[in-house]
Amino acid sequence: MARRNDEVEALLQEYADLIAITGGDAFKARAYEKAARAIGGYPVDVSTLDADGLREIPNVGRSIAEKVAEYLRTGAMAVVEERRARIPAGVRELITIPTLGPKKALRLYEDLHISSVSELAAAIEADALAGLKGFGEKTQENIRHGIELLRRAGGRVPLSPALDTAERIVAELSAVTGCERCGYAGSLRRMRETVGDLDVLVSARRSAPFMDALCELPVTAEVIARGAKKTSVRTGNGLQLDLRVVPPESWGAALQYFTGSKAHNIRTRTIAVHQGLKLSEYGVFDTGSGESVASRTEEEVYARLGLPWIPPTLREDRGEIEAALGDGLPEVVTERDIRGDLHTHTDLTDGLASLEAMVEAAAERGHAYYAVTDHAPRLYMQRMTDEKILAQRERVRELDGTRRRMRLLHGTELNIGPDGEVDWPEEFLAGFDLCVASLHSHFDLDRAAMTRRLVRACEHPYVNIIGHPTTRLIGRRPGVDADWDEVFAACARTGTALEVNAQPDRLDLRDEDILRAREHGARFAVNTDAHSVPHLGQLRYGVATAQRGWLTKEDVINTWTLARLRRFLRKGGRA
Structure with a gap:
């Protein structure tokens, strides 16, 4: 909320x-x-x-x-x-x-x-x-x-505020008398990085109470159109929201239909036609008799088409239908699978909370392990020194295992220089449990130079993770220009993980890049890059992006046990 x-x-x-x-x-x-x-x-x-x-x-x-x-x-x-x-x-x-x-x-x-x-x-x-x-x-x-x-x-809104708005509305409508089920659909349910409008569904026998409630909500700035089956409003942050009330027996079909994507729905409708069926938002019907043969749940709808239930984050017609038909649909990573966060900051550099507060919050989230990775000295405004980072390490060691037995890793976020060099000599880096290396400057290098820069960082013996690899900021800054296939291959070859940064304005790597990197055999780390306690809750966005990139637990290093993760972090010792 x-x-x-x-x-x-x-x-x-x-x-x-x-x-x-x-x-x-x-x-x-x-x-x-x-x-x-x-x-x-x-x-x-x-x-x-x-x-x-x-x-x-x-x-x-x-x-x-x-x-x-x-x-x-x-x-x-x-x-x-x-x-x-x-x-x-x-x-x-x-x-x-x-x-x-x-x-x-x-x-x-x-x-x-x-x-x-x-x-x-x-x-x-x-x-x-x-x-x-x-x-x-x-x-x-x-x-x-x-x-x-x-x-x-265009008129698209970033994922985070769109989700906040949708969850607030779903909570309000769920409390209306007569609501059997309520949820959001559309591109938001598929967790796309930006959202054009919101689709909310209610399962109920009567629609009028829900249409009335939506029009009266504080978040509603304008009523665009109001009807018995559908009402459209505009929210205070400019999003159009379409509310549809469907009978309980049509819930699954409506949820599948309005979740989309359009391309995915075309494929499922085509499968239905080949089986003598008709698929719509009301259900799956026998073409000859007109009888409804599935509609109450999404699982029923997909099963009647001869398919397993397909996670919404995969419904983009990027091979999920073929994979489902061939028994090759991935069991995508979930937030429950994440055992720890490997990229976070404290107020020692540009974070807002103390080390103790961040550790306590991470423990409350149920993490088995947690890494503190404050910025290294070449990000000059952070004024990091050897003495500061070593003092922090001592405090991390003192706190290790004291909060719900959560194990602590002491790391740093290094800066990848123009030629691929990083902060601190190798003998100093050897003292860290892990090193994240990221681009923070010189974003305008040409393609060849940027590729060399990133590959050299991957080849560094103490660089374990490339943080927010493309540096993009959604809607504000494009990713850097590099031969990403060469970079992804270098990550796979050297045992360097690629970060899926969960900050909603980054989501970097993006899903399309994850799919490519996975083909090269690269590993990944889904991290929050948290700079405050609330940021730890942004893990959900990184996990959703990882799902859209078809990642499984096996692909994501921070779903592994601590022993297996430590072997990977030794760089070269494949887990």
């Missing part, structure tokens, strides 16, 4: 951007950015806190706490409204471009009167920015790419 922390974080971040746009104090903007991040990662729902409780959050002082309390009380923050009024709507539209900062957006508006994304795209094509200081060829190319990212995203 969504916490108020998320909307407060977004509002404070917007205020920081507005301060920057209007030429305000840079230190003030930074203070609000820090507060936004701290509130987003705070484990307690801020709506349950008073002003004193809010001030206990790191980086939240009296003034910010008062503004947050004002928003929680009234639904608005006066300083934000005032700043919004001072900035033309066109400038606010421009800063939605991922690669365009607020100051440059204001410059474009003031100097060239550009006030929309389409106007900016036209200006770049007409070379109208050529004489504007700070808008050289490389900057224009970055902006052009940002516009492409924005347009490609």
